[in-house]
Structures are given as structure tokens and as C-alpha cells.
Amino acid sequence: MEIDNASQPCTFGDQNSSDVTVLLYTWEGRPVFFYCHSKILIRKSKFFAEQLSMKAVTNSSNEFSNFIQVLCQGSEFDSYAKLLKLLYTSDDSVLESLDSVKTTLGVLRASIALHCGSITKCCMQYLEAVPWDEKEEDEILKIAPSLGPAAKPILARIQPINLTATKNVFVSAIRFATAVEKSFPPFADELKTSAQEQVEYMLLEDEDTPMVAIDEEVKSEVRTGLSNLIATFEAELSLIPLGYKHSPEVAEQSVLQSLSDLDWMCGVLTKMEMLKDFVTSWSEISDKVLAVLQEDNCYLGLWSVKVKVIELVGKAFDAIGFGNVVLPTHSRLHFLKKWLPYLRDIKPLLDAKSDKDESFTHRLDGDLCQNIEGAIVSLVLTLPSCDQADILGDWIQRTEQLKFPNLSEAFEVWCYRTKSANRRNMVELSDAGNPTLSL
Structure with missing residues (x-):
């Protein structure tokens, strides 16, 4: 061969x-x-x-x-x-x-x-x-x-690496995704978006073991990131009244970016069972947010911002109303009384503008409204009966605003519970006045 x-x-x-x-x-x-x-x-x-x-x-x-x-x-x-x-x-x-x-x-x-x-x-x-x-x-x-x-x-x-190394990467991504510096290179926006996407991916539930070990160090870093985003949002929001007069679009886009970052953070906190941190922080700045949105100069503008704010408020209502975030009574009542009047005002306004102008695209999503309404009904029913009576009485008096949110279900439950409570009270009084005789 x-x-x-x-x-x-x-x-x-x-x-x-x-x-x-x-x-x-x-x-x-x-x-x-x-x-x-x-x-x-x-x-x-x-x-x-x-x-x-x-x-x-x-x-x-x-x-x-x-x-x-x-x-x-x-x-x-x-x-x-x-x-x-x-x-x-x-x-x-x-x-x-x-x-x-x-x-x-x-x-x-x-x-x-x-x-x-x-x-x-x-x-x-x-x-x-x-x-x-x-x-x-x-x-x-x-x-x-x-x-x-x-x-x-x-x-x-x-090959899989140890959880410590994974945690270090996760923490670095959180830091970059929530950084407030403005002197980033031109590709920073893409890198920030990538960091946010990968943080979400790393938090996806795994059938066997988690990719990231959620310990106190990680939670602390996430809380710091949330604080950075809240501070950035407040700073952008404070510039709105002045900036809106000179350049409405620029002022609106800056705030929208901050709101988008907060929306992303809500998803992260939900996966980490830390949504209470967002609800608490948002509740603390609610007065400032409402003050700006209701200013005369901004009342008939900032529609994109207002819709995005309502989306975030909806997530907070959902967490509070359905018990995913446990807050004391006064905190739940405070949050409801802050945002319920605004929701009553803004929803009809957005609907009217949308009906009048077909090019107006800032109508609230139907599913979003339904979720907010369900969460508010649930939240109302967690309050003491006297507080429920105040809220429902005010709701009934506002006949022109009964469409949203519709609290009929809460009203029906309140009536039933009140009647049952009165019945129990009458029985207890009757039993107290007619003690059982013994021979």
C-alpha cells in the first residue's frame, strides 16, 4: 500500500x-x-x-x-x-x-x-x-x-461560576444601571439599557439554583440604586415648571427617562420581593409629584409624563391593595387620599382629549384602569369602616366622576358588612339586657 x-x-x-x-x-x-x-x-x-x-x-x-x-x-x-x-x-x-x-x-x-x-x-x-x-x-x-x-x-x-463572582457582576450592573452621572461616553445609553436587561435576566427564576444570591449586600446596593433614581426623578421634576415654558419637549423627555428607569426598578424590586421600598419612596414624594403635575402651566400638558406616572401609581396601588406590600392603616389611607382625587380628575380629561382628537395617543390603557380600579376597591375594603364610609360617601357625591374608579363593589361590601355589624351589635345588646336565668 x-x-x-x-x-x-x-x-x-x-x-x-x-x-x-x-x-x-x-x-x-x-x-x-x-x-x-x-x-x-x-x-x-x-x-x-x-x-x-x-x-x-x-x-x-x-x-x-x-x-x-x-x-x-x-x-x-x-x-x-x-x-x-x-x-x-x-x-x-x-x-x-x-x-x-x-x-x-x-x-x-x-x-x-x-x-x-x-x-x-x-x-x-x-x-x-x-x-x-x-x-x-x-x-x-x-x-x-x-x-x-x-x-x-x-x-x-x-461553565457555571461561583455565586460570589456572579453577585459582583450583578452589583456592578445595578450600579451602572442606576448611576446618575451625566458625563458618560456616547455609548452609555446602550450600555445602560444592556445592564438593565441583564439584571432582569439574572433575576429570572431558575429551576435548580438562583443565578444571584440575594443577600443583604445585594439588597443594600439595590436600595442605593433606587435612591439614586428617585433623587434623579425629583431633580428633573423640579426643573419642569421653568423648563416647560422654554422647551416643553426637552423637559418632558428628561422626566420620562427617569420614570422609565423607575419602572424598570419596580420590576427588579418585585423579583427581589422588595417592592415595599419603592412604594414607601413613591409615597414620600407624592406631594411633590402632584404639585408639579397640577401646576397651571403643566395642567394641560405633560401628557406622556402623566400617563407614565399613573402606570407607576397603579403598580403601587396593586402592591398595597392586594397585600403584596403590607403597610399600616394610616399609610394606606394616606396613599389613597393622595392619588384617588388625581385619578378622578385625569382620567376623564384624557378620555375627552382622546375623543376630541384622534391623534392624541395618551389615553389610559383599559387593562391598566381595570387593574387600578380593582386594587383601589381592595384597598378601600382593608380600611376601618368609618374611613370606608368617608371615601364611599365622597365617591357617591361626585356623580359626574362615578365612571372611574368605580367603587360599586366596595360600596356593596361595605353595606353588607355594616348591616351585619349592626345586627351583631343588636344581638350583643339584647343578650346583655336579658341575662340567662339560672334555677
């Missing part, structure tokens, strides 16, 4: 010097013959070495003894054909010829099947050094078990 002239160079596909013919089938089932050289195949592939060794023993004649069919799927034809050609190149040339992860994975599969150690090593070296997309990573994970310990360098980049 050795070529007569050992020093004669072997060229892939040279039929004149070839002593081995390899057969592959294309996707269409068409046979393709590759003219190869036994000394190359034996040196580079254990599969071909074994095949040629068996043929040398079992064939008494050389005729057709060096014809080898390689069984592979038609979809793998290009990979096997490329592998045969790579057998004729040096390791450095193999690395240079690998130009994509997809191609390399195909060659790697073929190389593993044909036991081509040097080619397999080059493919692994290439994959270890280049980036992969998600689909390619899945394919690598499928191939890795067949490589054994040799796959360790490839898999190093996707």
Missing part, C-alpha cells in the same frame, strides 16, 4: 498517484469518488488505517482492495469531503482553512467518526478561540461528551 516513490509528494485527488479510492454519497444519493493515498490516510486516520489493514489481510489480489466506502448522511457530505482534503494539510494550514463555527462543527463530527486525532485537535483549538451563537453552542454541547476530558478548554467559557 505504500507508494513506490516515498519522496513523491501526494496531491489530494490525483488519480495517477492515488492508491486508495474513497466513496461518499451526496444529499441526492449521487456517488462521488475521491482519489487518495494510503500513507496519508493511515497516518492521519485510525479508521482508514484499520480498513486498509483488514483489506490487506483478506484480499489475495490488489484489484479493488483499496476501495473504501464511508457511511455518512447526505447532509454531512460537504464536511466529510472537506475532512479528506484537510488530511493533506499541516496543522497550521488546517487552522487557517477553518473559517466558521458551522463548518468546523461539521468537520469535527466527521473527524471524530473517522478518528482523525490531529484534525480533531485543530477543530477544538479553533472552537475554543472564536465566539459562538446560541444555536452553535447547543451543537457544541451535543458533541462535547464524545470528546471526553479534551473538551474541557472549549466548555470553560460556559
Whole structure:
């Protein structure tokens, strides 16, 4: 099986010097013959070495003894054909010829099947050094078990790391996402958005173990971030009265960005079961927010800001009303009395403008209104009956504003509870005035 002239160079596909013919089938089932050289195949592939060794023993004649069919799927034809050609190149040339992860994975599969150690090593070296997309990573994970310990360098980049290192990355992302500095480079907005997205992703629930260990250090960092965002929002809000006169759009966009950041923080705090921090902070600045939104200069403007504010207020109402955030009675009552009048005023105003002007896009979402209404009804029913009576009495008197929020359900429950309470009271009084006689 050795070529007569050992020093004669072997060229892939040279039929004149070839002593081995390899057969592959294309996707269409068409046979393709590759003219190869036994000394190359034996040196580079254990599969071909074994095949040629068996043929040398079992064939008494050389005729057709060096014809080898390689069984592979038609979809793998290009990979096997490329592998045969790579057998004729040096390791450095193999690395240079690998130009994509997809191609390399195909060659790697073929190389593993044909036991081509040097080619397999080059493919692994290439994959270890280049980036992969998600689909390619899945394919690598499928191939890795067949490589054994040799796959360790490839898999190093996707091995889980300790929770301390993950926490450090999470904390850094929180700091950047909630930073208040204005002297960031041009790409800072994109990086900030990315940081916010990855913080949310890292907080997604995992079936096995959490990606981030939520300890007091992490919570403290998140609270600091919330404080930064609240402070930024207050600062932007305080500039509204003056800035709105000169450049309404600029003033509005600055506040909208702060509100968007707070909206994102609400999602983070919800996942970390820390939404109470937001509710408390928002309650503390409610007076300032309402004062600006209700100023004469801003009363018929800042519609985007007002809608976004109502969205955040809705999240606070939802948390308080349904018991996700537990607050004392006076705090719940304070929050309700602060925001209920404003909601009564702004909803009809937005609806009227939307009905009058089709281009006005700041109408409150129906689901949002329904959620706020349900949360307010639930919140009202958590209050002492006398406070409920004050709120419901005021609501009934405002006949022109009964549409939103509709407190009919709370009113019905209050009536039933009041009647039941009176009945119980009458029974208790009756029992007290007619003690049981004993003989």
C-alpha cells in the first residue's frame, strides 16, 4: 500500500498517484469518488488505517482492495469531503482553512467518526478561540461528551461560576444601571439599557439554583440604586415648571427617562420581593409629584409624563391593595387620599382629549384602569369602616366622576358588612339586657 516513490509528494485527488479510492454519497444519493493515498490516510486516520489493514489481510489480489466506502448522511457530505482534503494539510494550514463555527462543527463530527486525532485537535483549538451563537453552542454541547476530558478548554467559557463572582457582576450592573452621572461616553445609553436587561435576566427564576444570591449586600446596593433614581426623578421634576415654558419637549423627555428607569426598578424590586421600598419612596414624594403635575402651566400638558406616572401609581396601588406590600392603616389611607382625587380628575380629561382628537395617543390603557380600579376597591375594603364610609360617601357625591374608579363593589361590601355589624351589635345588646336565668 505504500507508494513506490516515498519522496513523491501526494496531491489530494490525483488519480495517477492515488492508491486508495474513497466513496461518499451526496444529499441526492449521487456517488462521488475521491482519489487518495494510503500513507496519508493511515497516518492521519485510525479508521482508514484499520480498513486498509483488514483489506490487506483478506484480499489475495490488489484489484479493488483499496476501495473504501464511508457511511455518512447526505447532509454531512460537504464536511466529510472537506475532512479528506484537510488530511493533506499541516496543522497550521488546517487552522487557517477553518473559517466558521458551522463548518468546523461539521468537520469535527466527521473527524471524530473517522478518528482523525490531529484534525480533531485543530477543530477544538479553533472552537475554543472564536465566539459562538446560541444555536452553535447547543451543537457544541451535543458533541462535547464524545470528546471526553479534551473538551474541557472549549466548555470553560460556559461553565457555571461561583455565586460570589456572579453577585459582583450583578452589583456592578445595578450600579451602572442606576448611576446618575451625566458625563458618560456616547455609548452609555446602550450600555445602560444592556445592564438593565441583564439584571432582569439574572433575576429570572431558575429551576435548580438562583443565578444571584440575594443577600443583604445585594439588597443594600439595590436600595442605593433606587435612591439614586428617585433623587434623579425629583431633580428633573423640579426643573419642569421653568423648563416647560422654554422647551416643553426637552423637559418632558428628561422626566420620562427617569420614570422609565423607575419602572424598570419596580420590576427588579418585585423579583427581589422588595417592592415595599419603592412604594414607601413613591409615597414620600407624592406631594411633590402632584404639585408639579397640577401646576397651571403643566395642567394641560405633560401628557406622556402623566400617563407614565399613573402606570407607576397603579403598580403601587396593586402592591398595597392586594397585600403584596403590607403597610399600616394610616399609610394606606394616606396613599389613597393622595392619588384617588388625581385619578378622578385625569382620567376623564384624557378620555375627552382622546375623543376630541384622534391623534392624541395618551389615553389610559383599559387593562391598566381595570387593574387600578380593582386594587383601589381592595384597598378601600382593608380600611376601618368609618374611613370606608368617608371615601364611599365622597365617591357617591361626585356623580359626574362615578365612571372611574368605580367603587360599586366596595360600596356593596361595605353595606353588607355594616348591616351585619349592626345586627351583631343588636344581638350583643339584647343578650346583655336579658341575662340567662339560672334555677
